[in-house]
Amino acid sequence: MHIEPFKIAVPDEAIDDLRRRLRDTRWPPMTPSESWKQGIDIAWLRELVQYWTDTFDWRAAERELNRQPQFIADVNGQRVHFVHRRGVGPKPYPVIITHGWPGSFFEFHALTEMLCDPASFGADPADSFDVIVPSLPGFAFSAAPAQPGTSAFQVADIWAALMQGLGYERFGAQGGDLGSAVSVALALRHRRHVDGIHLNFLPGSYEPSVDSANAPMNAAEQDFVRARSEWVALEGAYAHMHSTKPQTLAASLNDSPVGLAAWICEKFRAWSDCDGDVERSFSKDELLTNLSLYWHTQSIGTAVQMYYENRLQPMRFAAGQRVLPPVGYARFPKELSRPPREWLERVFDVAQWTEMPRGGHFAAMEEPELLAVEMRTFFRRFR
Template sequence: MTTNTDLRPFRIEISQAEVDDLKARLTNARWPATPPVDDWSRGVPVGYLRELAEYWANDYDWRAAEAALNEIPQFMTEINGQRIHFFHQRSASPDALPLILTHGWPGSPVEFQQMIGRLTDPAAYGGDPADAFHVVVPSLPGYGFSTPLGPGGFNLFGVAQMWAELMSLLGYERYAAHGTDAGSGVAGMLAMVDPAHVVGVHLAGVTAGTPFGEPLPLDGLSESDRARAERFNTMLDEGFGYLVLQSTRPQTLAYSLNDSPIGQLAWIVEKFAEWTDPIHPLPTDAVDRDQLLTNISLYWFTGSGASTAHAVYDGMRAWKAMVAQQAQGDSEGWGGHEVTGPPTGVAVFGAESAIRSLADPAGRIEHWNEYERGGHFAAMEVPDLLTADLQSFFKPLR
C-alpha cells in the first residue's frame, strides 16, 4: 500500500463566491408543481422542502458552522492514491483508547460532531474519565474533502486497509473501531485486515437483511423482531430506489446532484425522513436542523453528491462479487461471515431493523443492545445513548 506520510493540517475555507452562488441557486430555484397530495407518500413534500430551502438560503449560517468544524483538529493525507481528510481530536487523558469512527451514506464526519467532546472528555458530560477516547473521524473516499474518488474506486475492504494504514501512521498500536451504515462494513473489515491492532468493533446503523435479497420471514419472531422485519420488508419493497439508481446509473444522477442544491437537499432529506425515529413527524424534529444542513452543505460545496453516487456504485459491485463468492461456501454469522477475531458489539436503535436471531444465529456477538429511541443516524439523534454504548462495550477491552 502506498502512503503519503505527510500529514498536513487542514482547515475548511469555502470561498464567499461559493456561498453566494449557493444562496443564489436556492433563491432562484425552479420548483415543480405541487402534487394533489403534498405529503411524504411520493417523496419530499414541496411545501416542506421550500420552507427548508428558504431557511438554508436566508437564515442558516455556513460561516458559523465552518468555524465550529474548524475547532476540531483536521488533517489531510494520501493513501493508495486516495486523498483522505480526517478529524483527529486527542483526549487529555493519558490512558485514552484510540477510536476510529466511520460514517456512511448520506452522512459525513459532521454526523459525529456532537459526540467528539463526549468521547474525548467524558468527565465534562458527567461521565467516567476512564472512558476517554482519542477520536479519529475520516471522510470516506469520495465524501466531503476526501475527493476526488481515487483510481482504486471504492470498496469496503480497500477502505479498511486505508484506515489500518491511517491508524498506524498516527502511531496507534491498539485501537477501537465503530461504524454505521456503510461504515459498519468498513469497521467489520478492519477487524479482518488488522486483527493484531483492533481491540474490538462496534456497529450501528445495520439492517436485518440485504437490499437485493428476499423479504424476511416473520414466523417465529418475537413481537419486537417481527416489527423490525416488517419494517425491513416495507423498505425492501418501497425504500431502495435511491440505492438501485446510485448502484446502476450514478452518472445520470450526478448531473442533478452537482448542479442543483434543491436536488441535493431533497435527495438527502428523504433518507433522514425515512430512517430517523418515526416518533418525530419531520426529519428536522429528529435531528438538529443546522447540523443536517451543515452535512448537506458539505456535500454541495465539495461536489460529493456525484462522487458518493459513484462510491455506492463501486461499493455495491464489490459487495455483489463478495456475496457471489460466499455463496459457494457455507459460512454463518454476521453478514454471512463467521464472527471471529476481536469482540463485536452492536447497538440497535428504535427505527432500525437489525434482528439478532437472524444476524447472529450462533450467538457469537458478545454485546447486543436495543434501544427504543433513535434511528439510523444515532450519532445525530441520540448521541448520549450511542456514546454510552460505546463506553460500555469498550470498557473491558481497554
C-alpha cells in the first residue's frame, strides 16, 4: 500500500474566489417567520457570512489542521486521506475513528490529542491510543469512488485494508453519524481484525428483525420507533434529498458558499446540545473551518452521495443475525436518535452502555473530554 505525507495548502486564488462569491451573495427575500422555525435564521447567517468574508483566517485554520500528521494512501485503488497520530504511552492501542455528515475529520481535532496523550490531560498514559482518522470517500481530501456502490459496507472494507497496511492486525473502531454505520460494518465483516466498536449514534438504516410472537418490542422500543418516525417526518427532509437526488442538491451547494453554510450550519444548531444558541457549542471559527473544508475541496456533492449508496445497501439484520465483537454505546441527551438498550441488544453484545450527562450529535466536538473518558474505559478491555 503506497502512503505519502500530506499537507493542506489551499491556493490563494481559491480563497480570493470564495470572498468574492460571499460579497456577491444574492440574499433571498423572506416572509415573516419565527427565528429558526423554517430553517436557517437569515440574520444569523448574514452575521456568519460577514465574519467568513472579513475576519475568518483560513491560513490560521490550515496551520492548525496541519499540526496533525496527515497522509494519503492508495488502498486498492481508492485514494484515502487520513490523520495518523501515534500515542504517547507504554503500549498505545490502535483505533480508527470515522466521521459523518455534515462533519469531517476536523471533528476529532481535540479528541485526538486527548486519546493519544492522556497523561497531558491528567489521565493514565497506559490508556494511550494510536488514532487513525480517515476522511470518508468523497469527503475533503479523499477521492470520490470511481464507480457507484460505495456504501458503509465497502468503506469498512477499505478501512480494514488501510489498518492492515499500517501494520495493525487487530484494532478498535469508533463512530457517530455515517461513521457509526462504517464501524458496525467493520465489526460485521472484519471481526477477525476488529476487537470491538464504540458508537455514539445508531446507524439510520439499522433495523433488527423483530419476532413479534416470541420477542415483541417493549414499551421503550415502541416509543423509540414512534419518535423516530415523527423526527423523520419533521426533520428528515435533508436525508431524503441526499439519498434520492444528491446531484440536484450538489449543483446548488457547490456553487454557493452561502447556500452551503445554510445547509450545514442549520444542522449544527439543530443537532447539538446548545439550547438554540449554536455558538454556545461551536465557535464561528470551528463552524467555518469545517465549512471551508467542504468548500475548498468541492466535496459536498460527493459527500452526500454516500446517503444514496447507504439507501441501496441498508443495514438490515435477519432473524438471529448478530454482530459478534462487543459494542460500547454512549447515549448523549441531545442526540437526534436515542434508542433504548434493548433495541441494540437484539443484534449487538452491548458490553458498555453509558447515559451521558450532556452533549448532542457532534459528541467529539461538543464534549471531547467526556467521549475520551468513555473510549478509554471501553477499549481498556482489549489492551
